[in-house]
Structure formats: structure tokens, C-alpha cells
Amino acid sequence: MSFSERMLKIDRRIIFLMIGLCTLLPLLYPVGLPIKISSEVRGVYDHIESLPERSVFLLSIDFDPASKPELYPQAIALLRHAFRKHLRVVTMTLWVSGTGMADQLVTQVAKEMGKEYGTDYAFLGWSPGGQAVIINMGQDLYSAFPSDYSGKSTKDLPVLDGVRSLKDVGYMVSLGAGRPGVEEWYVFGKDKYKFELGGGCTGVMAPGLYPLLRSGQINGLIGGLRGAAEYENLIGQKGKAVAGMDAQSATHLAIIALVIMCNLFYFSLRQQRG
């Protein structure tokens, strides 16, 4: 077996080790490379900036702990921005396995920003039905969520004053790791009930949502950890996403190096075999 052949059949655990080191080392020794802001992330930021105080901002945390590394920083940055703009923040989830995490997330950021539950923000929790919940909210929000996560009647929440359905929402962002997620919020929500919609998703899903962005079906898209880092930069509060960008940079370069290497070995092998 030639060297090229051996290298092409390299034990994948060596690759795993390389990726592990490329992730770990930059986290331990951060470089802090500058991050360029993309127009799709700016779309979400600018829209929140343009909202008048006390407008209703609905954030649907449609992911579970599996996607936490990418979407959690997005949610934190969005909530910080909305709270800073003194918007009325209404949060919910369509993923039952994300309920506990979403509750912790919202409570943590609201506490940090000194916001009061019920007046400045609310967490409606999870309601069964996926896309049916979106349709239901479009007709009557209180029928979809008669009570919030803690069991309080949603009709008694001052934060929902004047809000009957999705039509009364100033801006809605879905942070989705799959289905139901951004696409469902467009098809069953915005398309039917006409409200402004933005999206956030994992890095893997982002290319799939570009058609929605290009056609104006969503007005902005925060894609993966990179998107979260851009948003953290925009609001001037660097967090876990910015810290993770060095690790992501190193990992991407490592994968590129691996691809180049495997092609070199592949061509060398092809040449040897004539």
C-alpha cells in the first residue's frame, strides 16, 4: 500500500483529534478576529431598531438543547436588543423539548436587563400542534395559549395589552433548528396573517433559507454561530458567539486543509496508477 493510499484510508479518529484540537485551542487562547456584518443579519437588527418603544416583539424559540451552541447566543443577543429598545417581549416555543431551556434563557436575560415579568415580557411556554399553533395564534392568541408557562391567564398579562392575534405583533423572529421553524412561521403565519418576520437558524440550515430571504418572505436571517456573533457585534455586547468564532475559523480552515490534502493524495494515487 502506497503512502497516498495509506493517507486516504487514514483512521478517522486522527481527523476527530485534529478537529477537537482546532476547537479547543482557540477557545482557550482567543485571538478576537474582526467580524464583518452581513446584510441578512443587519436586516433583523435594523427592523428591531426601527420599532417604536412598547411595540410587541414575538420570539419563538424553536429549538431544543441539541442546537443550543448555535441558537442560544442568537436568542440572548436578540432578547438583549429587544429589552434595550424597551419592546414588549413575548416568547414561546413550538418544541416541547426546548421548553425548559427557553424558560431559563428568557428569565436569565430579563433579570440581567432588569425587566419585570408580565409587564415587560412573558414566556407563553409550549402548546401542542406545531403549525396548528401558528394558525391558532393567527386567529386568537389566547385560544392557542390560554395560560403562560407558569399557569397565569394570558388575558391578564399587561404585556399583551391590545394583542389579540399575530396580526397585532410588531415583529416576529423564529429561531428554528428544524420543523416547525422559520418556514412554518412563514407559510402558516406571515403569509396568512401579515406580520413582519425574521429568522434565525443553525449554520447547516442557513443556505436552505436563502430563497425565503431573497424573495422578501423573511426580512433578515441570523445563520448559525457566525450570525449570532455578528448580532453580538451589532448590539455591542460580545458573548459566547464572538468567542466561538475563532474556534469556528480554525475548524473551517482545518477542514479546508483536509480536503486539499485528500485531493493531493487522490491525484498522486491516480498518477501512480496511470
Next chain:
Amino acid sequence: MIFLRRQLPLLITLVTGLLFAAQYYVPHPASEQMLTSATKWLQIVGGFALILGVTSLFHQHAVKIRRQEAGWGYSLVLYVGMLGTIAVGLWTNGKESVEGTMTAFGWVYNYMMVPLQGTMFAILAFFIASAAYRSFRAKSREAAVLLVAAVIVMMGRVPLGEYLIPLSGDVSSWILNVLNSSVRRAILIGVSLGAVALSFKIIFGVERSYLGGGKE
């Protein structure tokens, strides 16, 4: 018997298929209400169907434990894990925290489910690298084009890539916004036509193999 196994399901499919296709064109609140109710019913039926699934799961692992097949210990772990979580969930009324204090169910969620799911998702990064090493080869001209595009996008999506090749950010954005979007739309058009055609066939009973049988 044939009526119950064949004709009745086909009749139900025809009626509900037409009804829900028509629902799209009816803006009346009654139509939206019907859709919401039907979806809720689906959830309820799905909930009961879970009994089917759980029965299958219990049966599968009970057989393994009884026969002491290879890895039967894992089946035992499954039984303990499942029954334990159900018991804890019922005990705490499904709440992860009560007045700021973490419940036992919350403990299971935070210290078992969250890290386990995170681990599974994190493995993706390692698998992407090994898959890329094994498969991203310029075997043909088309594969070479894909390879170059992939490298540019990977460079353009991280700060270090943009720092090393400043143009990569804009080029990757163009690839994603223009090339990627148009190709995905093309796939989407094909998929949608296929889905609509399949739906028509199912509604009108032309396609019936999903009912679990051939022709009569």
C-alpha cells in the same frame, strides 16, 4: 371486510383530501377552525398511537432481556430510564422548576437530556470533517466546481477566512444568495410538483400502496 380494509379508507381519504384542499381557498373562520380542530385531533390520535410505539419498544427490548441477547443490559437501561423519567415527570407534574427551585424532572432535563443532545449534535462537526476528507474529491469537472465553491463558502463564512482572503466573504455571499438560492428553488419546484401529483393520486385513490397492499 374488503370494505373496511379498502373502500372505507379510500372514501375517507377522498372526502378529507378534497375538504382540506378546499379549505385553502375558504377564508371563512369556520374553515380555519376546521383546520385547527383537525390538527388537534391528529395530535390526540398521534398521542394514542404512541401506545403502539411504546408497546413495540417494550416488546422489542423485553425479548432481548428474556433471551439475554448480546447487549441486553442496554435494554435494561432503557426500561429503567423510561420508567424512571415517566415516574419523575408525573411526580413533578411535568415542571422543571417550581418557584425557582429545580425539580427532579428538571434535573433529568438539565443534567441528562441537555448534555446528551448537545453531544450528539456536536459529533456532527467531527463527522463533517471525516466525510469531507473521504468524499470531497475532484473526481470530475463538476465535482471540482463543487469543491472550489465549498472551499470559498467555508472561507467566507468565518472571520479568519475573510481576513486571509478579503474577497471570500463577498464571493461566498454571492454563491449563497444567487447560485444556491436558484438551485434550491429549482429543486423546490420539482419537489412541489411531485408532492402535488402524489397528493392528487392519493386523494383520488390512484395511489393506494400506502394502505399496505397491492391490487385487488
Next chain:
Amino acid sequence: MERKPSSRGRTLRSSKGHERREGEGVRSRLRRFSIGFGWFFLQLIVCASNLVPLDTLAQTSISAPHDVRVFDTPSDGGGSLTVQWAPSSWDGPDARYQVLAGDAAVTDPAALTIIAEFPANSKYVKDAKTAWWTRNVDKTWHQVLVRSAKGFEVKDGTSYAVAVATVQGDQRVFSPVLVASPSPDWFNWNQLNNLIIALSFGGLVFYSISYAKRHEIFLRRIPGLDAVDEAIGRATELGKPILYLTGAHDLHDPSTIAAAVILGKVAKRAALYETELLVPHREPITMAVCQEITKQAYLEAGKPDLFKEDANFFITADQFSYTAAVDGIMLRKKPAANFFMGAYFAESLLLTETGASTGAIQIAGTDSDHQLPFFVTTCDYTLIGEELYAASAYLSKEPVQIGTLLGQDIGKVVVLSAIGIGIVLATVGAVTGEQWPQLFLDLFRDLK
């Protein structure tokens, strides 16, 4: 506001024409100049009559909005009234319109609640997403929808008084008070084009099926499906099982149905070759249906005794728990062939990469476009997009299935033609400012 640019455009065009004539002979130039100047002067008068006095008028006197119409919003779910009125000469950023509504008994417009207030050069019929077949007035008319707002509720079946006022400075002039009541509708006429297109496509599919029954139709090779036999054969040779996954969704998704249909064909071959089949599920109803399909396949293969009830089994609905369990099956049982059909998400690479590490032949088929790169990279064969739906036709070679494919292909030709013609017409419309291309473009617009 709408008139000003066009008037200005006309003036510019005339001055451009004037410059072009300068290169001709002196006499001819003089003659043409005088004609041109005369025409230019005439234009100026026309423009002046449109522009100058209007501005002056707007500053000095405004009048009530005219031709005001109030009616139940057509093609809606209720809870809304539409107010329309004709554009006026003073429509500009300085003047404002107010739409007022209240109880039907109110006759004094000043007593009504202000529902909307906006500059007089905004809120037109053209801003609303409507098509020519549902429009009852010109696109330049003003249009506002009266819906429930804070402190004002619009209920179906109740009559409301509505008026429109023109406001400038301290002046406010009201239109007469009109009464209308909202009600929900049973058909959305804006979606008529959608219905016609859907029905036409359905008709086309059924025609293609009947055509396929009478004629021989060529079906291009799908290498992924040619490999099904090879994969099953290899599993038989090695005495290892076949693993078949139906994806993440339940049977509401056509891709799951397609996966179930293909399972029938794969199960039949597996039965013929007497090879073990493993079908782990994420959804109990899909499991029950697939059990029936597998049973039928074994019956059709003449091997009912080989059918095992637990070939189809449920694992969990949770994405990564399911992935971990299937990965475990792959590593322990080392199936010789893995089939990934249906809808997939982040688990796709975790499944296929583990499968690749065990050396199995892997065939994927999905319409989850976001996961296609992973399948293409790690699987031996991938059915892309609608190839998944075409698979049952390819495997069965039944005219019904092949006819459907023909219908789909004709549908694609129609869509591509519409896109091509639409691009040309939209460009013509944008360049010339003509309205007629919109007649065609509206036919393919997504209107709600």
C-alpha cells in the same frame, strides 16, 4: 404625487427631443424648433395647469374626499371593512387623510374614532396585493382597511359608520358618513388563479396517466434505484440484514408516503432473497402502516412465513435519541445495505457517516434539500428531490406511476415557460410603464 413624476417625465422627454433636432439643417432646425418650442410650451401649460395651481390650491383650500365607498372587504375572513375614495388634486405630503369609524347610529363624522391618519400621497389600491379580476376601481384610488384596533372593535354582522376626512393645518373636511357591516366570505377570489392552476395540473396528471396506459413512455435511468437490487443481493451474499429508514416525518408528508411505497418494493425483493429487513421508526402511525406494507410485500413474494411482525419497530420520536439508537444498530448488526428515504434533518450525516464506516452500501432519497449535500457526500447513490417520488414509478413500471411522471414533466415545462415569459413581460412593463403585462403577471401571482 403620482402625477408629478409623469409630468416631469414628459417635460424631460420633450427637451431631449429638442436636443436631437439641433444637428439638422438651419431652416429645418428653425422650423422644427418653432414646432418643438410650441409643443414644449403647450406641455408646459398642461403641466402648469396640473402642478402649480394644484399646489397653490392645496395650500389654500381643500375639499372633502370624493367618491367615497365603504363596503365589506371581499374574499376575507371577516372583521374588516374596505374604504376607497378617488385621488384628489391636492394629494401630497402636506395634506393628510383621516379614516374615521364608529357606531352606525353616529351621524356626525367628527364624533367618530380616528382609525388611521396618513399623508395624502399614500395608501393606494395598488399597495394592496390584489389582482385585476378582483379590483373594482383604478389602482390610483386610495384604499384603507378598517379593522379592530385598540379601543375599537370590528365585529361581523354589526353595522359601522365610516367617514374620510381631508386634513391640512387646522382645516378638516369630512366626507359623508357611510354605513357598512363586515362579514366573512366563503371563497377567496384572489386565489382563483391558484385554484385554476392546481386543477389544471391535476387534470394534466390524470390525462398523462390515461396516455401512459395507451402508449409506451421512455423512463430515464435512475442509478440509485438500479442499485437497489445490487444492495439487496450483497446483503444476501454476506448474510447480513438490510436497514431501511422512512425519515423524520409522519404520513402527512408526501416524502414519507413515497418512502413507504418504496419500502414495499424493497421488502418484496428482500422476501424473495430471504434477507432480514430492519425498519426502525420515529413515528408510531408510520410504523403501523409500514408493518402492513411489509406484510403485503412478503405475501406477494410468496413468503408469508418469513414475515416478522417486529421487522418494523418503534424507537423514539426524539431526533438524536433515535439517531443514537440507529447508529447503535448499524455498529452492532452491521447491515450490508442502508436505505435512507423520506425527510431528514441534522441527523442525516450522523446516520450516513456511521453507515459508511461499517462499509454498507448506502442509498438515500430525500426532498429535504438542506440535507442533500450530506447524503450526496456520504451515500453511494442519492435520489434528489422529486426522484424520490419517481422511484415508485421506476420500480413498478406501472403506467399509472409513469403517467404521473409525464404529467410532472409537462408541469415543469409550463412552470419554466411561465418564468421565462414572466421575466420578459415584467421587464417590458418596468421599462415602458405599460400596464398590460401586469394582466399576465397577475395570473401567476401568489395572492392571499
